[in-house]
Amino acid sequence: MGQSTETTDWVSRYADEVIEESERRTPGKPVVVASGLSPSGPIHLGNLREVMTPHLVADEIRRRGYEVRHLISWDDYDRYRKVPNGVPGIDESWAEHIGRPLTSVPAPKGSPHPNWAEHFKSAMIDALAELGVEFDGISQTEQYTSGVYREQILHAMRHRADIDAILDQYRTKKAPTGKKQGQKPVDEAELEAAEGSGAAAEDDGTGSAGYFPYKPYCGGCNKDLTTVTAYDDDITELTYTCTECGFSETVRLSEFNRGKLVWKVDWPMRWAYEGVVFEPSGVDHSSPGSSFQVGGQIVGSIFGGKQPIGPMYAFVGISGMAKMSSSRGGVPTPGDALKIMEPQLLRWLYARRRPNQSFKIAFDQEIQRLYDEWDKLNAKVADSTALPADIAAHSRAVRTAAGELPKTPRPMPYRTLASVADITAGHEDQALRILSDLDPTNPLASLDEVRPRYDKAEAWINTQVPAEQRTVVRHEPDVELLKSLDDQARESLRLLMDGLDSNWSLDGLTHLVYGVPKVQAGFPPDATPKELPPEIKSAQRSFFALLYHLLVGRDTGPRLPTLLLAVGADRVRKLLGA
Ligand SMILES: [Zn+2]
Numbered sequence: 001m002g003q004s005t006e007t008t009d010w011v012s013r014y015a016d017e018v019i020e021e022s023e024r025r026t027p028g029k030p031v032v033v034a035s036g037l038s039p040s041g042p043i044h045l046g047n048l049r050e051v052m053t054p055h056l057v058a059d060e061i062r063r064r065g066y067e068v069r070h071l072i073s074w075d076d077y078d079r080y081r082k083v084p085n086g087v088p089g090i091d092e093s094w095a096e097h098i099g100r101p102l103t104s105v106p107a108p109k110g111s112p113h114p115n116w117a118e119h120f121k122s123a124m125i126d127a128l129a130e131l132g133v134e135f136d137g138i139s140q141t142e143q144y145t146s147g148v149y150r151e152q153i154l155h156a157m158r159h160r161a162d163i164d165a166i167l168d169q170y171r172t173k174k175a176p177t178g179k180k181q182g183q184k185p186v187d188e189a190e191l192e193a194a195e196g197s198g199a200a201a202e203d204d205g206t207g208s209a210g211y212f213p214y215k216p217y218c219g220g221c222n223k224d225l226t227t228v229t230a231y232d233d234d235i236t237e238l239t240y241t242c243t244e245c246g247f248s249e250t251v252r253l254s255e256f257n258r259g260k261l262v263w264k265v266d267w268p269m270r271w272a273y274e275g276v277v278f279e280p281s282g283v284d285h286s287s288p289g290s291s292f293q294v295g296g297q298i299v300g301s302i303f304g305g306k307q308p309i310g311p312m313y314a315f316v317g318i319s320g321m322a323k324m325s326s327s328r329g330g331v332p333t334p335g336d337a338l339k340i341m342e343p344q345l346l347r348w349l350y351a352r353r354r355p356n357q358s359f360k361i362a363f364d365q366e367i368q369r370l371y372d373e374w375d376k377l378n379a380k381v382a383d384s385t386a387l388p389a390d391i392a393a394h395s396r397a398v399r400t401a402a403g404e405l406p407k408t409p410r411p412m413p414y415r416t417l418a419s420v421a422d423i424t425a426g427h428e429d430q431a432l433r434i435l436s437d438l439d440p441t442n443p444l445a446s447l448d449e450v451r452p453r454y455d456k457a458e459a460w461i462n463t464q465v466p467a468e469q470r471t472v473v474r475h476e477p478d479v480e481l482l483k484s485l486d487d488q489a490r491e492s493l494r495l496l497m498d499g500l501d502s503n504w505s506l507d508g509l510t511h512l513v514y515g516v517p518k519v520q521a522g523f524p525p526d527a528t529p530k531e532l533p534p535e536i537k538s539a540q541r542s543f544f545a546l547l548y549h550l551l552v553g554r555d556t557g558p559r560l561p562t563l564l565l566a567v568g569a570d571r572v573r574k575l576l577g578a
Contacts, residue, residue: 008392009351009389009392009393010354010355011056011057011060011351011392011396012060012392014057014060014278014309014311015057015060015061015064017309018031018033018057018061018277018278018309019031019061019064019066021277021278021309022277025275025277025306026275029275030066030067030068030069031058031061031066031067031068031069031277031278032068032069032071032274032275032276032277032278033054033057033058033068033069033070033071033276033277033278033279033308034054034070034071034072034073034270034271034274034276034278034279034308035050035051035053035054035055035070035071035072035073035135035279035280036050036072036073036075036267036279037050037051037072037073037074037075037121037124038074038075038076038078038102039074039075039076039102039116039117039118039119039120039121039124040078040080040081040084040102040117040120041084041087041120041331042084042087042120042123042331042333043120043123043124043333043334044331044332044333045316045318045332045333045334045336045337045361046315046316046317046318048127048316048334048346048350049280049313049316049350049355050280050281050282050313051072051128051133051135052131052133052347052350053280053311053313053350053355054070054278054279054280055070055133055134055135056350056351056396057278058070058134059134059396059400059401060396062400062401063401069136070133070134070135070136071135071136071137071138071274071276072128072135072136072137072138073138073140073270074117074121074137074138074139074140074141075102075140076101076102076103076117076118076121076139076140076141077101077102077103077139077140077141077143077144077145077260078101078102078140079098079099079100079101079102079223079224080097080098080099080100080101080102080104080105080116081098082098083095083098086331087108088108088110089107089108089109089110089111090108090109094106097116098223099221099223099224099225099244100217100221100222100223100224101117101141101217101222101224102115102116102117102141103115103116103117103118103139103141104217104222105117107119117141121137123333123335124333124334124335125137126335127333127334127335127338128334130338130343131334131338131343131346131347132343132347132399132400132402132405134400134402140260144257144259144260145257145258146257147255147257149261149269149273150253150254150257152261152269152272152273152303153214153253153261154236154253154254155302155303156213156214156261156265156269156302157212157213157214157231157233157236157238157253158233159302160205160210160211160212160213161211162301162302163205163211163213163265163298163302164205164206164211166294166297166298166301166302167204167205167211167264167294170288170289170294171204204262204263204264205262205265207227207228207229208227209227209228209229209230212228212231212238213261213262213265214228214238214253214259214260214261214262215228215259215260215261215262216228216238216240216251216256216258216259217258217259218240218242218244218245218247219247219249219251219258220242220245220246220247221242221244221245221247223242223244223245225242225243225244226240226241226242226243227240227241227243228240229241229248230250231253235252236252236253236254237250237251237252237253238250238251238252238253238256263291264291264294264295264298265298265302267291267295268294268295268296268298268299268302268303268305268307269298269299269303271295271299271303271305271306271307271308272299272303272304272305272306273303273305275305276308277308277309278308278309278310279308279309279310280310280311280312280313280355281310281312281313282312282313282315283312283313283314283315283356292307292310295307311355311356312355312356313355313356314355314356314357314358315358316358316359316360316361317358317359317360317361318332318360318361318363319360319361319362319363319364319366320362320363320364320365320366320464321336321363321464332361332363334346336363337361337363338456339456339459339463340363340367340456340457340459340460340463340464341367341371341456341460342407342408342452342453342456343405344374344397344398344405344407345370345371345374345397346361347396347397347398347405348374348377348393348394348396348397349361349370351392351393351396351397352390352393363460363464364464367414367460367464368414368415368418371413371414371415372413372414372415375411375413375414377390377394378394378411381394406452408449408450408451408452408453408454409448409449409450410444410449410450411450411453412435412438412450412453412454413506413562414453414456414457415558415559415562416435416438416506416562416565416566417435417450417453417454417457417458418457418458418460418461418558419471419558419559419562419563419565419566420434420435420565420566421454421457421458421461421462422461422465422470422471422558422566423471423473423563423566423567424566426458428447431447431454432444432446432447433568434565434566434568435447435450437504437565437568437569438505438506438565439505440504471552471557471558471563472552472553473551473552473566473567473571473575474550474551474552474553474575477550477574477575477576477577478549478550478553478575481549481550482550482576482577485546488520489546491520492516492517492520492543492546493546493550493576493577495516495519495520496512496513496516496547496576497572497573497576499512499515499516500512500564500569500572500573501569504565504569505565506561506562506565507561509560509561509564509565510561511525511526512525512561513543513544513547513560513561513564514540516543517536517539517540517543518532518536520539521533521535521536521539523536544560547560547576548560548563550575550576550577551563551564551567551572551575551576
């Protein structure tokens with residue numbers, strides 16, 4: 001069960017700490033880690049860190065043979081705060097539901113799901129399944145409305161003065177009151193995403209009749225715009241009035257199930273109730289008065305529990321999410337990422353960075369470089385030349401304690417697949433032919449061998465690459481341009497075409513396209529830059545531009561070796577004027 005120090009990465013270190021702490025708190029019991037997600041709208045890709053951080057730690061603990069529960073608390077009994085922008089199937093009439101529980105708001109039109117919360121949970125659950133994340137989902141609506149927290153609610157009401165005193169230490173400090181998923185907003189869409197994820201500036205329960213940590217949803221309008229006006233501890237009678245519809249009633253908390261503890265009391269209550277040992281939260285909650293810090297005081301002095309080990313995770317950004325393709329108003333979700341990348345790659349991004357390091361998830365050209373890096377790591381792991389920390393991150397990306405994630409049988413380079421998908425524009429027979437040419441001794445029997453990676457690359461091309469950057473291979477040679485070429489240019493094309501057949505691979509063609517200008521200048525094709533005059537660089541640039549113009553009618557495009565492979569030798573010869 002011990003880990004050698006050489007393979008220790010951040011995940012292993014947290015696993016050590018969490019196992020030790022769990023054994024101390026509840027010897028012999030399953031280890032409990034937790035995440036919280038608010039399905040108040042599309043769940044932002046940035047919030048995936050809330051799940052991946054405990055997932056990776058839980059998975060390491062499982063690999064060591066311990067039993068682990070990874071709870072995902074669906075905060076679906078939170079109030080509906082605002083109508084998010086860019087969600088299809090809704091209109092301004094959804095505003096009338098503001099203040100109701102997320103599970104009491106209708107789902108967007110056309111949704112197969114029974115309510116707002118279920119609609120957005122569902123997409124996240126699908127993404128987590130593809131990512132291999134094993135979890136126990138807990139609906140807070142189900143918990144509260146079935147009276148699961150009855151004792152905890154009555155206890156909190158009995159000790160409301162103590163809770164009030166704790167909260168009061170922070171009230172003057174103008175502390176952030178947002179929930180833990182708040183992401184640092186970078187633009188308007190991000191801001192909406194953060195708010196949509198539950199960064200509620202919620203009131204903490206203070207009212208004119210005193211402090212009450214419990215808020216009922218109104219019996220008239222089902223909104224939380226209620227004020228508790230009286231409470232009797234002995235008989236648990238609670239009276240509230242609604243500022244929205246004027247409804248008022250007196251209920252007995254010993255049997256009433258339509259309300260919830262305020263967030264700053266709710267969160268620590270659940271730490272104690274579930275025995276959570278590890279639960280991370282966003283960096284914006286490291287400040288004094290944050291719900292994590294206040295919760296730490298409340299869980300101990302009110303609920304007799306302990307604060308979990310709670311690392312603060314840094315912001316995860318997105319690079320180049322094309323606005324045009326955003327199906328959800330500029331807010332990418334984990335599902336959007338999984339349309340363009342395999343789950344292994346996404347897992348790897350989280351596994352290789354410590355939670356306090358921020359990073360970006362690439363929706364732009366950078367995804368191709370990232371995939372190159374990933375393929376290199378796979379090769380290094382396969383021939384045992386990878387570094388221990390890289391091996392650890394790789395292992396966490398490709399498998400869980402339950403086994404290997406489904407993978408692409410023949411993982412051809414993503415940029416090659418993307419170029420082929422770009423050039424063939426949905427013609428699968430053509431794509432199969434081109435990909436088979438890459439290795440004629442071992443041709444592809446079917447595109448299934450390169451799936452799902454091919455499908456992800458194709459989706460990336462179709463949804464993230466703007467029309468003006470798409471590659472359209474010429475159907476006919478550019479006769480005018482060919483006619484205008486001088487002898488040297490003609491000679492360069494001849495050298496290239498002569499070398500095509502004997503260099504028909506990515507490496508071979510790379511060597512060939514860089515080698516032609518060297519040979520023309522009287523150097524061997526494998527001469528290194530140090531052996532060459534600087535003019536070679538500009539000769540190479542002009543040669544490449546000429547090839548792009550003749551092949552795709554622009555001065556740039558996909559990498560030339562990839563483009564040549566994708567176009568095919570016969571068509572290359574036709575377009576270069578053979
Ligand atoms: Zn009401």
